[in-house]
Amino acid sequence: MSEPLLEVEDLRTQFFTEDGVVRAVDGISFTVNEGEIVGLVGESGAGKSVAASSIMRLVEQPGEIVGGEIRFKGETIFGLEDVERDGDGPPEKVPRDDMLSNAEVRERIRGREIAIIFQDPMESLNPVFTVGGQLREFIEINRDLPENEARDLAVHMLREVGIPEAEERYDDYPHQFSGGMRQRVLIAMALACEPSLIIADEPTTALDVTVEGQILDLVDDLQGKYDTSFIWVTHDMGVVAEICDRVNVMYLGEIVEQADVDSLFHDTQHPYTKALLNSIPRPDQSVGELNPIAGVMPEAINPPSGCRFHTRCPEAREVCTRTHPGCREVGDGDGPHRAACLKHEGVFNAGYVESESIENKTTGGFDVGLTEEGEADD
Amino acid sequence: MGIYRYTIRRLLQAIPVLLGIITITFLLSDAIPGDPVQIMLGPSPSQAQIEAIRAKYGLNQPLYVRYGNYVWGLLHGDLGESLYYQVPVLLKIKQRLPATLLLLISSFAFAIVTAIPLGVISAKRRNKPTDHISRVIALVGVSTPSFWIGLMMILIFVYHLGWFESTGLVIPWEGPGPLIAPGNQAAALGAWTDHLVESARHLLLPTLSLGTLQMAAITRIERSSMLEVLSEDYVQLARAYGVSERTILRKHAFRNAQLPVITLIGLQITAAIGGAVLTETVFAINGMGTLIVNSIYRQDFPTIMGTTFFYGLVFVIGVIVTDISYAYVDPRVTYGEAE
Numbered sequence: 001m002s003e004p005l006l007e008v009e010d011l012r013t014q015f016f017t018e019d020g021v022v023r024a025v026d027g028i029s030f031t032v033n034e035g036e037i038v039g040l041v042g043e044s045g046a047g048k049s050v051a052a053s054s055i056m057r058l059v060e061q062p063g064e065i066v067g068g069e070i071r072f073k074g075e076t077i078f079g080l081e082d083v084e085r086d087g088d089g090p091p092e093k094v095p096r097d098d099m100l101s102n103a104e105v106r107e108r109i110r111g112r113e114i115a116i117i118f119q120d121p122m123e124s125l126n127p128v129f130t131v132g133g134q135l136r137e138f139i140e141i142n143r144d145l146p147e148n149e150a151r152d153l154a155v156h157m158l159r160e161v162g163i164p165e166a167e168e169r170y171d172d173y174p175h176q177f178s179g180g181m182r183q184r185v186l187i188a189m190a191l192a193c194e195p196s197l198i199i200a201d202e203p204t205t206a207l208d209v210t211v212e213g214q215i216l217d218l219v220d221d222l223q224g225k226y227d228t229s230f231i232w233v234t235h236d237m238g239v240v241a242e243i244c245d246r247v248n249v250m251y252l253g254e255i256v257e258q259a260d261v262d263s264l265f266h267d268t269q270h271p272y273t274k275a276l277l278n279s280i281p282r283p284d285q286s287v288g289e290l291n292p293i294a295g296v297m298p299e300a301i302n303p304p305s306g307c308r309f310h311t312r313c314p315e316a317r318e319v320c321t322r323t324h325p326g327c328r329e330v331g332d333g334d335g336p337h338r339a340a341c342l343k344h345e346g347v348f349n350a351g352y353v354e355s356e357s358i359e360n361k362t363t364g365g366f367d368v369g370l371t372e373e374g375e376a377d378d
Numbered sequence: 379m380g381i382y383r384y385t386i387r388r389l390l391q392a393i394p395v396l397l398g399i400i401t402i403t404f405l406l407s408d409a410i411p412g413d414p415v416q417i418m419l420g421p422s423p424s425q426a427q428i429e430a431i432r433a434k435y436g437l438n439q440p441l442y443v444r445y446g447n448y449v450w451g452l453l454h455g456d457l458g459e460s461l462y463y464q465v466p467v468l469l470k471i472k473q474r475l476p477a478t479l480l481l482l483i484s485s486f487a488f489a490i491v492t493a494i495p496l497g498v499i500s501a502k503r504r505n506k507p508t509d510h511i512s513r514v515i516a517l518v519g520v521s522t523p524s525f526w527i528g529l530m531m532i533l534i535f536v537y538h539l540g541w542f543e544s545t546g547l548v549i550p551w552e553g554p555g556p557l558i559a560p561g562n563q564a565a566a567l568g569a570w571t572d573h574l575v576e577s578a579r580h581l582l583l584p585t586l587s588l589g590t591l592q593m594a595a596i597t598r599i600e601r602s603s604m605l606e607v608l609s610e611d612y613v614q615l616a617r618a619y620g621v622s623e624r625t626i627l628r629k630h631a632f633r634n635a636q637l638p639v640i641t642l643i644g645l646q647i648t649a650a651i652g653g654a655v656l657t658e659t660v661f662a663i664n665g666m667g668t669l670i671v672n673s674i675y676r677q678d679f680p681t682i683m684g685t686t687f688f689y690g691l692v693f694v695i696g697v698i699v700t701d702i703s704y705a706y707v708d709p710r711v712t713y714g715e716a717e
Contacts, residue, residue: 118611125612125615126630127612127710128634128707128709141619
């Protein structure tokens, strides 16, 4: 198999706040191959967006990438090495020699190799410049084209993403576009720079469902045409099923399950993924039958001991409060399927089977009220 | 939706506002206790003298007639005659306006030219030493009264160091006066240079004294506005597409950040007009501020009304200019017509 396009290894990004260190991304590893759409799934606060901006080294103060490695097409976007300090004390982490400098990341990676599409199309375009002008500027920077050629390409790309009368709309301002149209413009921006990888950070969350469908179709079409890889950040399992080839499920800064989309849906190995799938509303269910995940996600500033999901996990046992599972190969199918759950006794061997089950008292979740109401209706 | 039509419409809308100002000042000056005639005639005038003066200035007529006459006069550019100076109020304003205008323009120029870079740098280096210094300057600037700054500067730069002048203004565009030898270009050039130097020496301290408050206020709003814009998604997007920090600051963030600044500058015009009164007093400048204050002492009602109307006019124009520049900077602001 060919070298993956992007390799993320044990990535750690932390935010140093006044209340303490928030471990937003805590040791995640995944790869993206050429031409692939890889999903990054999880609830709000799982660290998906931080992981996405870490890949482009766009994490802002007080956040910082503190460990791990990001390799892209043989270049090191991020990498540390140990240097022995004079005297005693633990070795110090310093950037490796082959790690790209800030200027190199800006000039060679951002836009040119990796582009990004943000969640909220209403906020992602600068209100005081024309849509065409913004598109043209990014093309000029990342494709080294003179102004008139960049302009022609910009118009062409607007047409490509389905903006009607692209030539005329070029000089319009963002507020003259609808949300869906703006997201098309942002997709045009990403594709126009011809990057190898596009990070789509919940690009359809802010759109209504019909528009979401159109955008997903559009991306599907153009992905084939331009042969671009995608990292698709979302909390929507429906979108994952529709568009992704492989999926990484994140919970509290960690990847808890990693598999191709089919085995993730049909051979789910982690209780959290199962819970996510169960919380998708279906037309044949009433609200009462809907099974949302109990409780709210704990804060990443002080994650639970052991398995981080044990506070909400229906299958949690006493051992889960003590032992922290890494993400290990658990699948018996053909493709790799990794999960971080002690219930796979054969893999983790942590004494899950003998351990006693624990009652999860959920606090603050909305499942209780909804369920009771549902039962009252019956 | 042309900018011209918008301007004309705004000017027409200003008419009721100005009429309101006229009416209120007119009624107020009528309602205020104290009789200007007695002030004009001294301690014990005869009844005949009082009647004569009243008749001369039309004060014996009923209120609505006097109001009608006043508005009619205004429409013809007649602001009435000063009771104290015995000359038309408009003439008095013409004499006093240049000094105040010069003071306002130079202090605003100083404020804008220093505050905007200071605010931008402060936002760029947030919580670094540069930011702390600029914030302290801004804080001291907004909390120190301008007349105190003026007095302290006079103490240091005039009495102790003798670098600048502390009284009056020299209006630069009025020229150095008649030349002894007309046609002597070197002499003319020298005279002009001396004149301008003199003008600057008079202008600098009042400018700093009045401009410090505006500078400090604008710096603060510029900083917070830039910080807000720099955290916007579209700035993040520009970063993600490899735009350099320098371009982001100058192009992608700057223009958006100026909207609140423009609003503030528009509002500061009023504050500066008030501040100019104090500054003119401290620096013994014969401007509009001293004119208005002295007229109040002397109960010179036509002058009070005339200058108030004039300031109202300046303020209304200031607001219109603010609105127009707002629409110029932000394409989302249309000129009030449906698209």
